[in-house]
Amino acid sequence: MHDKLIAQAQAWLTEDPDPETRTELARLIDARDETELAARFSGTLQFGTAGLRGELGAGPMRMNRSVVIRAAAGLAAYLKKQGHDDGLVVIGYDARHKSHDFAQDTAAVMTGAGLRAAVLPRPLPTPVLAFAIRHLGAVAGVEVTASHNPPRDNGYKVYLGDGSQIVPPADIDIAAEIAAVPSLTTVPRPTEGWDTLDDSVLDAYLARTDAVLSEGSPRTARTVYTAMHGVGKDVLLAAFARAGFPAPVLVAEQADPDPEFPTVAFPNPEEPGAMDLAFATARALSGEAAPDLIIANDPDADRCAVAVQDGTDGTTGTTGTTGTTGTDWRMLRGDEVGALLAAHLVRSGATGTFAESIVSSSLLGRIAEKAGLPHVETLTGFKWIARAEGLRYGYEEALGYCVDPEGVRDKDGITAALLITELASRLKEEGRTLLDLLDDLAVEHGLHATDQLSVRVEDLSLIAAAMRRLREQPPTELAGLPITRTDDLTQGTAELPPTDGLRYTLDGARVIVRPSGTEPKLKCYLEVVIPVGSHNDLPAARAKATALLESIKRDLSTAAGI
Numbered sequence: 138m139h140d141k142l143i144a145q146a147q148a149w150l151t152e153d154p155d156p157e158t159r160t161e162l163a164r165l166i167d168a169r170d171e172t173e174l175a176a177r178f179s180g181t182l183q184f185g186t187a188g189l190r191g192e193l194g195a196g197p198m199r200m201n202r203s204v205v206i207r208a209a210a211g212l213a214a215y216l217k218k219q220g221h222d223d224g225l226v227v228i229g230y231d232a233r234h235k236s237h238d239f240a241q242d243t244a245a246v247m248t249g250a251g252l253r254a255a256v257l258p259r260p261l262p263t264p265v266l267a268f269a270i271r272h273l274g275a276v277a278g279v280e281v282t283a284s285h286n287p288p289r290d291n292g293y294k295v296y297l298g299d300g301s302q303i304v305p306p307a308d309i310d311i312a313a314e315i316a317a318v319p320s321l322t323t324v325p326r327p328t329e330g331w332d333t334l335d336d337s338v339l340d341a342y343l344a345r346t347d348a349v350l351s352e353g354s355p356r357t358a359r360t361v362y363t364a365m366h367g368v369g370k371d372v373l374l375a376a377f378a379r380a381g382f383p384a385p386v387l388v389a390e391q392a393d394p395d396p397e398f399p400t401v402a403f404p405n406p407e408e409p410g411a412m413d414l415a416f417a418t419a420r421a422l423s424g425e426a427a428p429d430l431i432i433a434n435d436p437d438a439d440r441c442a443v444a445v446q447d448g449t450d451g452t453t454g455t456t457g458t459t460g461t462t463g464t465d466w467r468m469l470r471g472d473e474v475g476a477l478l479a480a481h482l483v484r485s486g487a488t489g490t491f492a493e494s495i496v497s498s499s500l501l502g503r504i505a506e507k508a509g510l511p512h513v514e515t516l517t518g519f520k521w522i523a524r525a526e527g528l529r530y531g532y533e534e535a536l537g538y539c540v541d542p543e544g545v546r547d548k549d550g551i552t553a554a555l556l557i558t559e560l561a562s563r564l565k566e567e568g569r570t571l572l573d574l575l576d577d578l579a580v581e582h583g584l585h586a587t588d589q590l591s592v593r594v595e596d597l598s599l600i601a602a603a604m605r606r607l608r609e610q611p612p613t614e615l616a617g618l619p620i621t622r623t624d625d626l627t628q629g630t631a632e633l634p635p636t637d638g639l640r641y642t643l644d645g646a647r648v649i650v651r652p653s654g655t656e657p658k659l660k661c662y663l664e665v666v667i668p669v670g671s672h673n674d675l676p677a678a679r680a681k682a683t684a685l686l687e688s689i690k691r692d693l694s695t696a697a698g699i
Contacts, residue, residue, distance in 0.1 A: 139171065145178045146196070152321040153195065155202040155238070162195035184208060184312040186304055186520055187655050190283055190292035193234060200235070200283075200291045202242055203321060208293055209243040209279070210324045211315030213250035215307070216277055218314075222251060224276030224298075227334075229257040229266030231282040231437045232368050232394030233291050236260065239281040242326070249325030252276075255332040260368045260394060261339065262438035263294070264549035268342045269334075271300040271546065285365075285405035285435040286656065288398045300546040302520035305634070339372070345544045346376045349552045350559050351485050356381040358429040358561035361419045362554075363388035365404045365411065366395040367436025369550060376551050382558055386428065388418045398436070406433040406442035406468070406536065415444065416466045429561050430571065431466065434550040440536040441550035443469045443557055445571050469571070472498035472587045472664075474557060475532035476578055477571055478540065481560040482530050483508045489529025492522050495626075495633065495640070496649050496662040497534040500578065500585035507582070516636050518654065519548050534587065534662065576675060583666045584675070586682035590661035590690050592699045600652045600659045603697040607639055607650060612696040616688035618643040626651075646685065648693060659699060663689050 146166050153159045165173050177196025182189050182204060189208055191200045216224060226247045230240040240256055247254035255273070257266060263280050270278040278296040286292070295303050295311070303311070318324065350356075360377075362385035364370040370392050377385060390400050391414060398404040401411045415431045422428055431444035446465050469477075479491060479501055491505040494517045505512035510529075515521035519539065522531035523546040531539040537548030540556050557571075564570055579585070594600060613620055624630065626638035638651035646665045653660050665685045667678040 139175075142171065142174050142178060143169075146174050149178070149196060149203065153201070153203050154206070154321070158195035158201045158203075165195070184211070184308060184315055185654070186302070186308045186518070188292060188294040188303070190286065190290060190655055192289050193291055200239075200293075202235070202238060205239045205242050205281075205293060206246055206321055206324055206326070207315050207318045209246035210250070210318045211311050211313075212277065212279070212295060213247055213252055214314040214317070215311045216252060217250065219276075221276040223253060225253045225255060225273060227255050227257070227266060227269045227273055227275045227278045229263065229269070229278070229280045229282075230260055231263070231280075232260040232396055233281075233283060233436070234288070234396045235291055236281045239291065239293065240279075243279050243281070244331040245326040245328070246324060248330040249327050253331070255334050257338065258334050258336060262369055262372050262434075262549075262551060264439055264545045264547060264551060265339060265342050265372065267296060267300050267545045267547040267549070268345070269338045270296055270298065271544070272338060272341055274298075280437070282437040284437050284439070284655070285403065287403060288396060296547075301523035302518070302547065304520045304524070342544075343372070343375055343379060345541065346552050346555055347379055348544070349541050349556050350380055354559050355562040355566045356559070357383070358558050358565055359383050359427070360385040360558055361388065361415055361422070361428045361431045362386070363391045363412075363415045363418075363431075363433045364393075364438070365401065365406065365433060365436055366391050366393070366398045367404065367434060367438060368394055369434035369436075369438030372438065373432075373434065373551050373554060376555055377558075380555055380559075382555075382562075385432065386418060386422060386426075388415050390414050404436050406435060406440070407471075412442070412444060412468060419444075419466055429565060430558070432554045432558070434554070435536070438550045439548045441474070441538060441553035441557070442536050443474050443571075445469060447572055470587055471532070471534040471536045472500065472585070473575055474536070474553075475534065475538065476500045476504060476585070477560060477574060478532065478538055478553065478556055479504045479530060480574060480578060481556065481563075482540070483510070487529050490525050490527040492525035492528055492531040494518065494522060494533040496651070496660075497532060498585045498587050498664055499647065499666070500582055501532070503582040503585075504578070514632065516633055517651065523547055534589075576672060579675060579678070580669050580672055583668050584678045584682055586665050586667065586679070586686060588663045588686040588690065590663065590693060592659045594657050594659070597657055599699070600657070603659055603699050604637065604639070604650070604652065606698050607696060610696070612641070612692065615641065615643060615646070615648065615692045615696075616685050618646055618685075618689075646689065648689065650693070650697070659697070661690075661693055661697075663693075665689070
């Protein structure tokens with residue numbers, strides 16, 4: 138057994154304030170479990186532009202109270218160096234294991250550092266915290282959440298006073314302050330002195346949700362809703378009631394917060410099987426109770442998924458994707474919902490910049506151009522989208538939509554759900570559906586079909602190896618289409634800061650490859666654009682798009698060695 142490793146673990150144990158992780162670590166030391174200790178003490182969780190995220194457990198490579206106290210102390214030191222000596226820090230949290238403890242520790246550290254701290258009254262959606270920062274004039278905000286990660290994970294997301302997530306160099310500066318914390322014994326942690334907010338902030342957020350809808354618009358669409366075992370239910374139901382929509386039918390098995398997420402392998406609407414219970418709930422309703430759409434939030438309710446009946450027994454829709462076998466419901470892709478919301482906002486008279494991440498569909502640019510509106514592409518993540526100048530609407534393909542940037546400068550699954558349900562209501566009054574509008578957009582702008590090749594790994598070195606292989610042996614064509622341009626995004630561009638990614642431009646197609654910033658995944662984003670002459674041409678265009686996407690996937694997988 139390595140003496141240095143044991144010494145590291147014992148030193149950590151003496152400072153650990155949590156009886157659970159103390160017991161866990163003491164057991165590993167007593168068992169001289171070198172493999173497990175090495176995994177936990179091989180470094181520290183890196184504080185990046187998503188803050189912290191990782192598996193719960195003892196040690197500096199896990200999420201635990203010791204790591205959170207250090208992170209809070211580093212953030213407090215950073216804020217004070219920025220001149221916010223007595224500024225307000227608002228803290229929110231979800232319903233995961235340890236979230237409440239991490240929120241309380243953060244409040245204690247901020248108070249001990251001379252800052253003012255206020256904690257939201259209970260587990261609430263992340264967008265409520267993002268709203269609270271701007272509403273209360275805070276200098277920063279912290280949300281304790283791991284979003285849609287597995288049950289064993291938790292995370293720590295940091296916002297600054299503009300209500301958007303941190304970007305470089307703030308993350309680097311905060312990380313340096315965290316590293317400079319010599320010992321937990323040097324971090325004052327009083328047991329009182331911070332505020333626990335009442336419902337007035339939530340009430341103000343709910344009052345603002347009404348503003349995303351058009352006055353006098355139809356509110357007739359019926360929905361089935363799943364909170365995916367997260368914190369969205371009560372806030373979404375309150376927002377829908379205020380707006381005058383029919384009360385959503387709940388997916389009962391997933392309605393209430395449960396940190397174990399017992400009905401899903403991953404609590405992410407995009408993952409296979411996650412929506413099965415919602416589909417079953419929708420199928421069980423008939424007649425006047427039959428839903429027009431299914432709405433899903435992820436566990437912290439900053440994302441919004443939408444499913445529709447496509448009337449083709451679960452087979453292909455606009456993007457050529459396939460639903461659950463034998464059903465007539467299918468998930469819309471994030472790019473489809475992004476385009477639908479954009480078209481709805483344009484029709485409703487919205488003005489301002491439409492923004493999206495580089496991995497999202499180029500259809501948004503076509504819609505904005507036709508409407509005479511500014512359009513920008515940013516790096517992946519709402520920390521970048523939210524900073525678009527003059528932002529009116531922003532989205533990314535991973536089910537994130539910002540439809541009220543003055544209220545919530547981040548993705549918001551509650552207001553996005555309201556807006557897509559308003560659109561479904563307007564179309565319902567016209568005897569049409571969301572799919573009919575997607576058809577119209579395809580005829581007007583070309584069929585923009587998107588797909589994703591996503592590879593989850595246990596060994597992160599496999600992702601680095603795939604990226605290295607693509608750089609050293611770059612493909613010259615995919616699906617028989619020549620690659621006309623390759624951009625290595627680590628170099629940055631005139632419009633984009635550097636990031637680890639590759640972008641391939643093909644004749645009528647585009648591919649972007651990047652490591653995920655929040656999960657152990659390599660993500661490849663594919664888009665093909667097929668010109669469409671009329672509605673009669675749509676079936677052939679979809680068939681062509683499906684074949685092209687599958688062929689690009691195969692060739693890209695071979696080129697990356699994954």
